[in-house]
Amino acid sequence: MDMQMQAANVRVGEGATAPDDGVAKDSTQIELTQIRLLRALVQTRDPSSKEEDDLMLRRFLRARDLDVEKASTMFLKYLKWKHSFVPNGSISVSDVPNQLAHDKVFVQGHDKIGRPILIVFGAKHFQSKNGLDEFKRFVVYVLDKVCASMPAGQEKFVGIAELKGWGYSNSDVRGYIGALAILQDYYPERLGKLFIVNAPYIFMKVWQLVYPFIDEKTKKKIVFMEKNKVKSTLLKDIDESQLPEIFGGPLPLVPIQHS
Template sequence: MGTVDGEADWGLVAQMRTFVESQDPSAKETDDYTLRRFLRARDLDIEKGSSLFLKYLKWRRHAVPNGFISESEIQNELPQRKLFMQGLDKAGRPILVGLAAKHDYSKRQIDEYRRYVTYFLDKACARMPTGKEKFICIADFKGWTFAHFDTRAYLAAVEIMQLVFVEDKKLQETLLEEIDENQLPEIYGGKLPLVPIENA
């Protein structure tokens, strides 16, 4: 099995494309970088990567029947101003910021929340420079209390994406290892004001 790095052999991606297009013709609309993300998510195993991708297409048709989530479909979530889209880190990946304490459990409707997470990820992917496959998300728990705890919402988010939480007392120093000061949000000692996700 080859590797899929830099200017590597894209043969595995081509094989995966042949298979997934034979199973679902709508896969033809997907670019090679997206297929590569699914392939890498399954350790370059074509069968497992293809299975994951085909499940994603099926989910997408059901969850996003219009092909996108409109702001009118998430009108209770957007005013909470809990997600922000910043610049790019040193590796050229989009930077997102989530403020957990801004989540209002009393206004949450689970189907709308799922649409909101999808909207958020679509915005991140749309900002993804060609050749990049990841984005950085700063999940900020400052001010978060058990009053904000929402098990159903967190499980819904985990269903859609993988989350990794890191606690670091040297937050600014750690963030500056990955993000230039002019791209780092002001609330973390940088120079860039927060940009609400809908304005990105």
């Protein structure tokens, strides 16, 4: 018996929460049905899933094209990772002091549909001398912060990767792939769009190594901008009043730890 049939045989009312209002308002009937099936299934496998809301379940379902079996595998993997990697429920500033010291991630403003804007300076990132653990914790810290800043009804953020000055000393392939894995496996359907700005030729060589690890849905969200069209391209998605100063707008950058 496959997972979807097993889920159908579980009494959904036992321990399953009702769909959130936000889910009910903008979900299809198929999505609502699949959310109930997914919740019933994962709660039999990991009771801690009761703590996760229906919006979370819907994101995992959408990441797997509403396939309950595939979404349950992905979600249970996420729960196992969460319990081991973030046992206290969150990453604190004291867990990532070296990463924060580089001042490489900032937030400010929102795009035209309310998605918060995250700016990353690639030339300020270097391979960690102490391994990947702190950098991975930093990725989780950043994603949790930007997700927490989302207004009601919004589930995604916009990223801008500024690569001016990027060189081989910044080519942390293992770090990039690790960050991608966290985003894609544990924060599905959170990235709305990623603008890549001022990518030098040498970056494209490294990009060829990273590209195979990017899933198809994420690839469609990545936009490489022409150097002479940065502001005009950003303005298609972001009002000028919400642009950071470095891209011709009025807003100063806010370090991620102060957002």
